[in-house]
Amino acid sequence: GAVVSQHPSWVICKSGTSVKIECRSLDFQATTMFWYRQFPKQSLMLMATSNEGSKATYEQGVEKDKFLINHASLTLSTLTVTSAHPEDSSFYICSAAGTSGRAGNEQFFGPGTRLTVL
Amino acid sequence: GNSVTQMEGPVTLSEEAFLTINCTYTATGYPSLFWYVQYPGEGLQLLLKATKADDKGSNKGFEATYRKETTSFHLEKGSVQVSDSAVYFCALSGRNAGNMLTFGGGTRLMVKP
Numbered sequence: 001g002a003v004v005s006q007h008p009s010w011v012i013c014k015s016g017t018s019v020k021i022e023c024r025s026l027d028f029q030a031t032t033m034f035w036y037r038q039f040p041k042q043s044l045m046l047m048a049t050s051n052e053g054s055k056a057t058y059e060q061g062v063e064k065d066k067f068l069i070n071h072a073s074l075t076l077s078t079l080t081v082t083s084a085h086p087e088d089s090s091f092y093i094c095s096a097a098g099t100s101g102r103a104g105n106e107q108f109f110g111p112g113t114r115l116t117v118l
Numbered sequence: 119g120n121s122v123t124q125m126e127g128p129v130t131l132s133e134e135a136f137l138t139i140n141c142t143y144t145a146t147g148y149p150s151l152f153w154y155v156q157y158p159g160e161g162l163q164l165l166l167k168a169t170k171a172d173d174k175g176s177n178k179g180f181e182a183t184y185r186k187e188t189t190s191f192h193l194e195k196g197s198v199q200v201s202d203s204a205v206y207f208c209a210l211s212g213r214n215a216g217n218m219l220t221f222g223g224g225t226r227l228m229v230k231p
Contacts, residue, residue, distance in 0.1 A: 043222065
């Protein structure tokens with residue numbers, strides 16, 4: 001299958017700082033990328049959907065000014081957690097989907113980024 | 119709207135036992151169905167999928183059959199191993215959902231030697 005990477009795999013930061021998480025599709029063009037949040041022992045919660053070159057569509061209850069998403073190219077999307085607080089600590093997972101070819105219309109998931117805010 | 123319901127865990131089995139994790143869904147039209155596996159501290163990996171009724175997805179000894187009449191996609195494995203211990207997520211993608219996935223709550227499987 002297609003490969004999606006995330007960086008960093010884990011990050012610890014102080015409260016009030018901003019953290020950027022990168023999601024890259026390594027061998028296909030991702031027209032759509034998804035960002036999920038997962039709390040311990042729970043399912044994935046979709047935060048937002050982003051299409052290359054467009055503004056992200058946020059799910060209800062997700063603060064767009066808090067979680068900034070940029071999808072500037074067909075292989076890269078970034079999630080920036082602004083002014084992070086301990087309640088933002090979570091496992092963040094991205095996925096990417098193409099429209100044809102190797103990726104088809106299936107979502108491929110990154111390995112996740114564990115964020116801990118002190 | 120679309121929804122996925124899967125059995126709550128944890129499911130605890132001895133090695134070589136038979137595994138069934140139930141999954142049922144509600145969706146309009148004919149969705150694609152997926153099982154994903156998440157090992158501790160990692161992201162999701164696609165385990166298997168089925169895109170139309172009566173299709174059987176299979177991988178690594180796991181199987182699931184798309185049953186439209188019962189709106190189910192139960193995951194089975196004849197003989198589990200300790201290395202199968204993980205969380206399993208059932209999911210669906212609607213035909214016109216723009217690749218969007220709807221996930222079940224996840225089922226934790228623990229296999230004891």
